[in-house]
Amino acid sequence: MPGTENGNSPYAADHAVLCDAVREGGALALSYFKADPEHWEKKKGDPVSEADIAVNHLLAAKLTRAQPSYGWLSEETEDDARRLSRSRxxxxxxxxxxxxxxxxxxxxxxCGALVEEGRPVAAAVFNPATDEFFEALLGQGARLNGQPISVTDCDEIAGCRMVAFGPMFKHPAWPTPWPEMEIIDRNSVAYRLALVAGGMADAAMALNAKNDWDIAAADLLVHEAGGRLTGHKGELLYYNSEAARHPSLVAAGPVLHGALLERVQGLELA
Known part of the structure; x- marks a missing residue:
């Protein structure tokens, strides 16, 4: 089982529980996939389905039962401010x-992460439709289906494989046009970042707000795979704040990350 080899880590037991829960959650999600699940909108443009709710119940039951003293933050659970007083x-x-x-x-x-004092220490991101199970433990590296992964050594924006919303780079407000890149479009923000961690893409960028649950698990994947993930001004992201929201993200290997920041760090986002 992923994580059980990391016995020297203080987070190893929690990591193993997390990996098991995320894997079971993925199997449950897959049982609804292409089966026309009931769905509705929480607000305009923000869909949710019976599968989201079922997986949320499964994860909550397994993770909170394993560690009832830990806080809980999920897209599909009403926020509980008591999480702000919990270190994990x-x-x-x-x-x-x-x-x-x-x-x-x-x-x-x-996606699931254990966050301690604002930073992820254990993480799992599972795409059950493609059977890609990404996981990481602080200081122990990142893995895909049990094999170590790392970010690419791509050091130039031109020609890089960028996972992002393509039209963003064509906006007329950019003072200097972006060079041609291979744009990869993926709806899941965590999956975009996992592809960077796994070397299937060179970089990922978003200049619109994302939530803790979109990013926290994949943040650890990218860093443990040797990359960097920050806001567009270069700031490290911290989780479990009251807002639990971040205005932007930039992820890549260290050199490419620096090149991307040079282009975007002067932006003032609304």
Whole structure:
């Protein structure tokens, strides 16, 4: 089982529980995939399905039963401010990429992280439709289906494989046009970042707000795979704040990350 080899880590037991829960959550999500699950909108443009709710219940039951003293933050659970007083918090997204999930596209993930004092220390991101299980433990590296992974050594923006919303780079407000890149479109933010961690993409970027549950697990994947993930001004992201929200993200190997920051760090986002 992923994580059990990391017996020297103080987070090894929690990591093993997390991996088991995320794997089971992925199997449950997959049972609804392409099966026309009931779905509705929480607000305009923000879909949720019965599968999201079912996976949320499964993750909550397994993780909070294992560690009842930890805080809990999930996209599909009403926020409980008591998490702010807990040094360790489970941060989960039952299905990240619900739009893709409902359209029958295999670009969704089940995500979970253990956050301690604002930073992820154990993480799992599972795409059950493609059977890609990414996981990481602080100081122990990142793995895909049990094998070590690392970010690429790509050092130039031109020609890089960028996972992002393509039209963003064509906006007329950019003072200097972006060079041509291979743009990869994936609905799940966590999956975008996992692809960077696994070397299947060179970089990922978003200049619109994302939530803790979109990013926390994949943040650890990227860093443990030798990359960097920050806001667009270069700041490290911290989780389990009151807002639990971040205005932007930039992820890549160290050199490419620096090149991307040079282009975007002067932006003032609304």
């Amino acid at each position: 918090v489970w941060v989960v997204d039952p299905i990240d990429g619900t739009r893709a999930f409902l359209k029958g596209k295999p670009h969704f993930t089940v």
